[in-house]
Amino acid sequence: MKIHPEGRTTLFLALLLLSLLNVALIYALPEARWLHNSTILVSIGLYIFLLQFFRDPERQTPQVANAVIAPADGKVVVIEQVFEPEYFKEERIQVSIFMSPFNVHVNRNPVSGRVAYFKYHPGKYLVAWHPKSSTENERTTLVIQQANSTAILLRQIAGALARRIRWYVKEAQPVQQGAQFGFIKFGSRVDIFLPLDAQIQTKLGDTTRGGETILALLPE
Numbered sequence: 001m002k003i004h005p006e007g008r009t010t011l012f013l014a015l016l017l018l019s020l021l022n023v024a025l026i027y028a029l030p031e032a033r034w035l036h037n038s039t040i041l042v043s044i045g046l047y048i049f050l051l052q053f054f055r056d057p058e059r060q061t062p063q064v065a066n067a068v069i070a071p072a073d074g075k076v077v078v079i080e081q082v083f084e085p086e087y088f089k090e091e092r093i094q095v096s097i098f099m100s101p102f103n104v105h106v107n108r109n110p111v112s113g114r115v116a117y118f119k120y121h122p123g124k125y126l127v128a129w130h131p132k133s134s135t136e137n138e139r140t141t142l143v144i145q146q147a148n149s150t151a152i153l154l155r156q157i158a159g160a161l162a163r164r165i166r167w168y169v170k171e172a173q174p175v176q177q178g179a180q181f182g183f184i185k186f187g188s189r190v191d192i193f194l195p196l197d198a199q200i201q202t203k204l205g206d207t208t209r210g211g212e213t214i215l216a217l218l219p220e
Contacts, residue, residue, distance in 0.1 A: 007054025018043040059211035061178030070208035074099040092193040107182040117143035153193040
C-alpha cells in the first residue's frame with residue numbers, strides 16, 4: 001500500500017506515541033496483563049486506521065475528451081443549481097462529494113487546463129455536510145480554465161475533524177486531468193461548480209473514485 005507524503009510525519013509521530021504509551025504501561029503496571037493486551041490491540045487498530053486514511057492508490061483516468069472527472073473519493077451529497085458568488089457570480093450546477101475518514105483523501109484535477117484563480121479562505125469547522133460549510137468553513141477555491149475557455153470551480157472544504165487543507169497549485173499553472181492538486185486530512189468535502197449545460201452523469205448517494213468516476217460531460 002502506497003502512503004501519501006502528507007501522512008509520513010503523522011504516522012511517525014503516532015507510532016512513536018503509541019509505542020511510548022505501551023512501554024510506559026508495561027513498566028508502570030507490570031502485573032496488568034489484560035490492560036497491556038487491550039492497549040496493544042487498540043494501538044494496532046488505531047494505527048491501521050491511520051495507514052488506510054493516508055493511502056494513495058494509483059488511478060486510471062478515463063480518456064474522454066469532454067468528461068469532468070470526480071476530484072475526490074466519497075459520496076455525492078448535493079446536486080443542485082445554485083448561484084456561485086465568489087468567481088462566476090452566476091448560476092452553476094453544484095456537485096458536492098462528502099469524504100468520510102475512511103475514504104482516500106487525495107484531491108485530483110477534474111479537467112485539464114490552466115489555474116485561472118486560486119484563493120485560501122480561513123473559517124469555521126462546521127460538519128462538512130452542513131449547508132453553510134461551503135461558505136463559512138476553512139476552504140480553498142480553485143478555478144481551472146480549459147483550452148476552449150470553459151471554466152470549472154472547485155472548493156476544498158474543511159469539516160469538523162479536518163483541520164488541515166493542503167494544495168499544490170497556484171495561479172497560471174497548467175494542470176493535468178487526474179493529477180493531484182491537494183489533500184484534506186480527515187472528514188471533509190469537495191464542491192465542484194459546472195456550467196448549466198453540463199450533462200450530469202451521477203446521482204445523489206453515488207460513490208465516487210477520485211480521478212476515475214465521470215461526474216459530468218461538457219458540450220463539445
